[in-house]
Amino acid sequence: MALCAIAATLAWQAGMWGAFTLSLLVTAVFGTSLYALAARWPVAAASAADPGPGQAHAETGVLLHRLLLDAAPTPLVALHHDHARALNRAARQMFGTDARILPIPGSLADEAATHLHHEGRRWRIDRMRADGDPAVSAVVALVDVESEASLAEARASAVLIDVLGHELLNGLAPIVSLADSAQMAADAEPVDNALVREILGPLKRRAEGLERFARAYRELARLPSPTMKQWNVGEFLHDLRQGFVRQWPTIELVVEADQMSAWQFDRDQLYQAVWALLHNAAEAASQASSARVSLLCRLEGQRLALEIADSGNGIVPGSADHIFRPFHTTKPDGSGIGLSLARQIARAHGGTVDLVGARPTRFRLTLA
DSSP states (O other): HHHHHHHHHHHHHHHHHHHHHHHHHHHHHHHHHHHHHHHHHHHHHHHSSSSHHHHHHHHEEEEEEEHHHHOOOOEEEEEEESEEOOOHHHHHHHHHSSEEEEOOHHHHHOTOOEEEETEEEEEEEEEOOOOTTOSSSEEEEEEEEEHHHHHHHHHHHHHHHHHHHHHHHHHHHHHHHHHHHHHHHHHHSSHHHHHHHHHOOOOOHHHEEEHHHHHHHHHTOOOOOOHHHEEEHHHHHHHHHHHHHOOOOOSSSEEEOOOEEEEEEEEHHHHHHHHHHHHHHHHHHSSSOEEEEEEEEEEETHHHHHHHHSSSSSTTOOOOOTSSTOOOOOOOOSSOOOHHHHHHHHHHTOOOOEEEEETEEEEEEEOO
């Protein structure tokens, strides 16, 4: 139990959300069992007027585990059939209760719900069924979406700074070397004009490449906050289709969508994000004998999901972990910001972009 709590804390600090959630839910399962054990404490105390050393040691261990669970920063809630119960201090403070939460908030009672809106804040619901305890139907961890997004943004900024320094140094080193060679060739007697021209060619290309990188970085770093409005989803998909057909007339595009009227998003930014995914899909599909791209739009509970797939050869083995890294690209003339920018736009809309299939390649963009 203590190791699970420590693992969850370290994962939280590192921004490792998968490891954090797993550790947290394991901790929650132990917490539920401890809660049931603690509830039987008075009965055990009454039946044993003179507890032995073994029982005293066990009770000390239970108390230690309950204290660790209570110190967890994430609200943990046990769902019973007719009520909910706060398992730790964070949950008690969140719902303003000593133990029971009545009535159960609608999103917590709904097994399909993924988010809870409470007192002006938005919480992600990480739910795990408690099959081992008939009195408890599920254990829920509530993750503050705003805090999670802030931590993710801080980590992304650190990555960008690291990438910026790396790329600038890599770009400037050959420019400095070529400039020194050009200077030496110009100072020689007699001046070797052919050599100078030979040096100036790659020097110019290197400088242009660094300029392209700087422009791409500025585009990624200056993404404004989204302007949210209600837009017709069907018209939005129609515009994407028209643009795709004009750009890649030889590639088949299949668009499928659930029946829906409107959704709230920044139209320009979302178009840019989906277009980046379609662009990647079209380039991959063009390498296959049967070029085909699909765009699926579905309602999933309280979220809108767009899935883009292609008939290409799939993600290059070993590169799946790096494709969302800013400026990472396997294309000679690629900027490496398309996927990173798409994910940044989706996160600003309360969603994300994930790789859900490598062969064939499938990306999934979600909006809250």
